[in-house]
Amino acid sequence: MSELIGAPCVILNEPQLAENIGSVARVMANFGLADLRMVRPRDGWPQERAWASASGANWPLDGARVFDTLQAACADLHRLYATTARPREVVLPIITPREAAAQLRTAAAEGLNTGLLFGGERAGLETQDIALCQAIVTIPIDPRFRSLNLAQAVAINAYEWRTADADRPPPAFREGAPPADQAMLDGLYGQLEGELEGAGFFHPPEKQPSMVRNLRAIFARALLNEQEVRTLRGVITALSKGRGRVLAKLAAKRAETEPSSDERP
Amino acid sequence: MSELIGAPCVILNEPQLAENIGSVARVMANFGLADLRMVRPRDGWPQERAWASASGANWPLDGARVFDTLQAACADLHRLYATTARPREVVLPIITPREAAAQLRTAAAEGLNTGLLFGGERAGLETQDIALCQAIVTIPIDPRFRSLNLAQAVAINAYEWRTADADRPPPAFREGAPPADQAMLDGLYGQLEGELEGAGFFHPPEKQPSMVRNLRAIFARALLNEQEVRTLRGVITALSKGRGRVLAKLAAKRAETEPSSDERP
Numbered sequence: 001m002s003e004l005i006g007a008p009c010v011i012l013n014e015p016q017l018a019e020n021i022g023s024v025a026r027v028m029a030n031f032g033l034a035d036l037r038m039v040r041p042r043d044g045w046p047q048e049r050a051w052a053s054a055s056g057a058n059w060p061l062d063g064a065r066v067f068d069t070l071q072a073a074c075a076d077l078h079r080l081y082a083t084t085a086r087p088r089e090v091v092l093p094i095i096t097p098r099e100a101a102a103q104l105r106t107a108a109a110e111g112l113n114t115g116l117l118f119g120g121e122r123a124g125l126e127t128q129d130i131a132l133c134q135a136i137v138t139i140p141i142d143p144r145f146r147s148l149n150l151a152q153a154v155a156i157n158a159y160e161w162r163t164a165d166a167d168r169p170p171p172a173f174r175e176g177a178p179p180a181d182q183a184m185l186d187g188l189y190g191q192l193e194g195e196l197e198g199a200g201f202f203h204p205p206e207k208q209p210s211m212v213r214n215l216r217a218i219f220a221r222a223l224l225n226e227q228e229v230r231t232l233r234g235v236i237t238a239l240s241k242g243r244g245r246v247l248a249k250l251a252a253k254r255a256e257t258e259p260s261s262d263e264r265p
Numbered sequence: 266m267s268e269l270i271g272a273p274c275v276i277l278n279e280p281q282l283a284e285n286i287g288s289v290a291r292v293m294a295n296f297g298l299a300d301l302r303m304v305r306p307r308d309g310w311p312q313e314r315a316w317a318s319a320s321g322a323n324w325p326l327d328g329a330r331v332f333d334t335l336q337a338a339c340a341d342l343h344r345l346y347a348t349t350a351r352p353r354e355v356v357l358p359i360i361t362p363r364e365a366a367a368q369l370r371t372a373a374a375e376g377l378n379t380g381l382l383f384g385g386e387r388a389g390l391e392t393q394d395i396a397l398c399q400a401i402v403t404i405p406i407d408p409r410f411r412s413l414n415l416a417q418a419v420a421i422n423a424y425e426w427r428t429a430d431a432d433r434p435p436p437a438f439r440e441g442a443p444p445a446d447q448a449m450l451d452g453l454y455g456q457l458e459g460e461l462e463g464a465g466f467f468h469p470p471e472k473q474p475s476m477v478r479n480l481r482a483i484f485a486r487a488l489l490n491e492q493e494v495r496t497l498r499g500v501i502t503a504l505s506k507g508r509g510r511v512l513a514k515l516a517a518k519r520a521e522t523e524p525s526s527d528e529r530p
Contacts, residue, residue: 031406142296
C-alpha cells in the first residue's frame, strides 16, 4: 500500500440526501480520502443526518466545503474526472475506474491537484459540468440495472485509487510551465465565449449551451499547461482585436470609396 | 465484458438490517449477480424494508433463500470465499478482491459453483464460518477507519467479479473426479470429528472448537475433489475401525493373561 499523499478530492454536485453524503464520507474514510466538497447541496449544509450515517467518519464532513458553482469547487484542481453512467455528447476520453485511478495517481505524483466529480442522486451530471472535466469515468455496471447508489460510485473509485499501483516509474520530467488549474481554464473559457458571443458566433442562440460545452471539452481534455493557456488567451485577444481592426478598416474603406446614400441624387 | 454465467452467489451470514439487505440486492443487480442467500437474518424474512431500499432491484430479494446454518447455505458450492477485514487464527490464503474475482471466474469456467460470504453488520464472521471457506478476501481499507458498510463490501467484490478478465486461456483439463462441493466436505468433517470425539482427541474440551476449525480449514483450502473426499473418508473409517480392532485385541489379551481381581485370594 502506497502513501496516500495527493489523494483526490470528492466533489458532489447537487447531492440530495444527507444520508448519502454521510455514506460518502464513510467510504472516503475507508479508502483514505478526506477532502469532500459539495456544490449546492439540496437541503443546505450542515445536516445532522449526514453525521449520523457516517458511522464515525466525521472528518470528511467536518472539513467539507460548500460552493455555489462547480467552477468554484474545482478552481484549484488540475485534473477533474467525472463519474457518470451516461456519457452524453461531450467529446472526452471514457475510461474505467482503474484507468482513472492510475492516471490520477500519476498526476498526483507530478504534484497536481486532482478530483473526482459525482452528480446528484436523481439527475446525475449535466453535460455542462462534464465539459469541465478531463475524462469521463464509467463504472462497468450491468446495463439491465444502472441505478448505482451515490456512495457505491464513490466507493468503487476510492477503492481503485487506494489499490492503484503507485510503484510506477517516476513520470517523465515535464518541461516548461506547470499545468493549468481549473481557475485558469475558466478564465480562458470566459474570454473565448465572451468574444464569440460578441462576434455573433452562437447561432442559433438555442445552440449556445451545446456549442459552449463542446468547446470547453476540447480544451479540458487537452491538459493545457499555464503557458499554453496564456498563449491561447493571447491568440483570442489577437483574433478578436484583429477582427476589430479589420472591421474598422473595412468601415474606413467603405467610407472612402462609397458615396453615402444621402449624397446620392 | 464477458458473459456472467457462473456468477457467484452472495451469502449473508446473520445480516441485521433489512435496509442493508436491500442495498446488497441493489449492488448485486448493478454488477450482474442474482443468487442471494441468507443465514439466520436477525429480523426474519421477508422484510418489506429490504425491497424499499433496493431501488427496484427486486429479483435477488424475490429469489432469496434463507437457511438455518451456513453449511446448508453453501452445500452445493465448490468454492466459498469469506470477505472479512479481520482474519483470525484460521490458516487460509488471504487474497485481494481482485485475486478472488480471477480465481472465482476460473472456477466458474471449470463448471464449479462459487460463492462470496459476508458476515453480519456488527459481529462479522466467526472463525468457524471462515473455516468452511477456501480463502479469505480482505478489502484493502484504511487501518484508521475499518468500518466498511456491508453493501460496500459486496459492491467491491461484485465489481471486481464483473471486471475480472475472463479472456484467460481455458483452464487446464482437470483429470479425475469432479471437485467436492461443500456438502461432501461437510460429510467428511462430520465423520472425522465424530470419530475424533469418540477417541477422546479433543482435550481439553474447551479447545474443541478451535481444533475443529483448524482441521476444517486444512481440508477446505486443499480444494479436494470427490474422489479424494471418498478416499479420506475411507481412511478415517479404516483408522477408526482399526483402532477399534486394536482396542478389542488389547482387551482380549488382557483378559487372557491377567487374572481378574475377584479371582485373587
